[in-house]
Amino acid sequence: MAKKIVRDVNVEGKTVLVRVDFNVPMKDGVITDDNRIVQALPTIKDVVERKAKVVLFSHLGRVKTEEDKAGKSLRPVSEKLAEYLGQEVTFVPFTRGQELETAIKALNEGEVLMFENTRFEDVDGKKESKNDPELGKYWASLGDVFVNDAFGTAHRSHASNVGIASNIGEVAAGYLLEKEIKFIGGAVDEPERPFVAILGGAKVGDKIGVITNLLEKADKILIVGGMSYNFLKTQGYEIGTSICENDKLDLAKELLQQADGKLELPLDLKVTKEFSNDADARYASFDDIKADEMGLDIGPKTLEKYEAILKDAKTVVWNGPAGVFEFPNFAHGTIGICKTLADLDATTIIGGGDSAAAAISLGYASKFTHISTGGGASLEYLEGKTLPGVACVDEL
Numbered sequence: 001m002a003k004k005i006v007r008d009v010n011v012e013g014k015t016v017l018v019r020v021d022f023n024v025p026m027k028d029g030v031i032t033d034d035n036r037i038v039q040a041l042p043t044i045k046d047v048v049e050r051k052a053k054v055v056l057f058s059h060l061g062r063v064k065t066e067e068d069k070a071g072k073s074l075r076p077v078s079e080k081l082a083e084y085l086g087q088e089v090t091f092v093p094f095t096r097g098q099e100l101e102t103a104i105k106a107l108n109e110g111e112v113l114m115f116e117n118t119r120f121e122d123v124d125g126k127k128e129s130k131n132d133p134e135l136g137k138y139w140a141s142l143g144d145v146f147v148n149d150a151f152g153t154a155h156r157s158h159a160s161n162v163g164i165a166s167n168i169g170e171v172a173a174g175y176l177l178e179k180e181i182k183f184i185g186g187a188v189d190e191p192e193r194p195f196v197a198i199l200g201g202a203k204v205g206d207k208i209g210v211i212t213n214l215l216e217k218a219d220k221i222l223i224v225g226g227m228s229y230n231f232l233k234t235q236g237y238e239i240g241t242s243i244c245e246n247d248k249l250d251l252a253k254e255l256l257q258q259a260d261g262k263l264e265l266p267l268d269l270k271v272t273k274e275f276s277n278d279a280d281a282r283y284a285s286f287d288d289i290k291a292d293e294m295g296l297d298i299g300p301k302t303l304e305k306y307e308a309i310l311k312d313a314k315t316v317v318w319n320g321p322a323g324v325f326e327f328p329n330f331a332h333g334t335i336g337i338c339k340t341l342a343d344l345d346a347t348t349i350i351g352g353g354d355s356a357a358a359a360i361s362l363g364y365a366s367k368f369t370h371i372s373t374g375g376g377a378s379l380e381y382l383e384g385k386t387l388p389g390v391a392c393v394d395e396l
């Protein structure tokens with residue numbers, strides 16, 4: 001099913017509401033990583049050039065109380081955006097009301113306005129996050145067309161995506177959302193094969209369910225990182241003090257039984273007695289971890305085995321670092337995966353926040369076909385779930 005994309009919409013002279021993902025990391029009011037602003041530019045520039053009156057909005061962090069609002073204003077983001085656009089961005093420090101409505105009415109073609117953090121509405125009964133029907137309807141009343149370009153919240157039904165979409169005449173996806181659908185949706189629905197998934201990281205409980213869907217879609221699933229130990233433990237191996245979610249041991253066992261040879265586990269691990277970069281470490285076979293040791297990385301035999309499998313892959317989705325890459329002594333596995341993927345003649349996709357940060361900090365970002373802007377959303381996509389923020393976009 002093809003979705004309507006912003007390019008398919010005649011926006012000239014119309015008030016276009018664009019839900020972007022400006023949930024950028026900030027420290028003391030300063031943006032520490034503006035990647036999400038940069039990623040939103042193609043859609044914004046396009047509607048500006050085509051003479052829309054542009055109204056932007058986003059959430060920023062979590063806001064539950066009045067106190068939470070401190071440091072969560074989008075004003076600094078509007079200033080950064082103005083620099084990137086080379087034009088003024090009118091900032092309205094409210095999420096509703098007369099001043100906002102008047103400012104929107106005063107917009108000329110090609111002008112840009114941004115209003116305050118949508119989650120400020122959460123202070124009063126979670127109106128944004130619980131998709132309060134009044135709020136979605138109100139925001140929808142402010143414009144003619146809705147463009148959803150926020151992939152990071154596409155797995156949630158909020159007033160600022162689904163709420164608006166169900167109350168406005170025309171709904172399109174922005175270019176960032178289009179890209180995410182193309183790469184992540186494409187990998188899951190019609191991958192060029194062999195399709196190999198690499199799963200690791202620390203959020204084992206959140207991720208282990210993804211394997212159920214990937215067992216149907218992928219040709220191989222390579223387990224790395226903290227994900228490894230649930231599978232080793234459920235087979236009766238000692239995992240010492242390694243990360244493990246004990247309530248997911250039965251699920252791990254079931255998955256191994258269903259796996260039909262598709263699930264690959266590490267052969268060796270880098271183990272240590274303390275969670276520290278500088279503690280003594282050794283490589284241990286998967287069946288030789290001592291009770292007082294924890295595995296913090298995969299070992300060279302594992303990398304060799306995984307490289308051999310990845311060599312022929314045509315589509316690779318990677319979610320979750322292979323080890324505690326923040327410690328240089330336990331980053332070898334993650335570096336090894338980056339290097340292997342960098343050299344492949346394949347579509348390579350990263351779908352996790354920390355995995356993306358790892359690839360960027362290790363200098364491999366440009367080697368990947370696509371780095372997703374939504375960790376949780378990409379995970380739910382890989383699980384085979386329908387994303388409300390995608391489903392609410394008009395079909396072509």
Ligand code: ADP
Nearest residue numbers: 201202203225226296320323324352353354355
């Ligand atoms: P992503 O954000 O890419 O989805 P996660 O949030 O699930 O990944 O996990 C990232 C974290 O996992 C990293 O901070 C990394 O240090 C940690 N990690 C990886 N391997 C291990 C391990 N063996 N033991 C403990 N933590 C690990």
Ligand code: MG
Nearest residue numbers: 352353354375
């Ligand atoms: Mg993470």
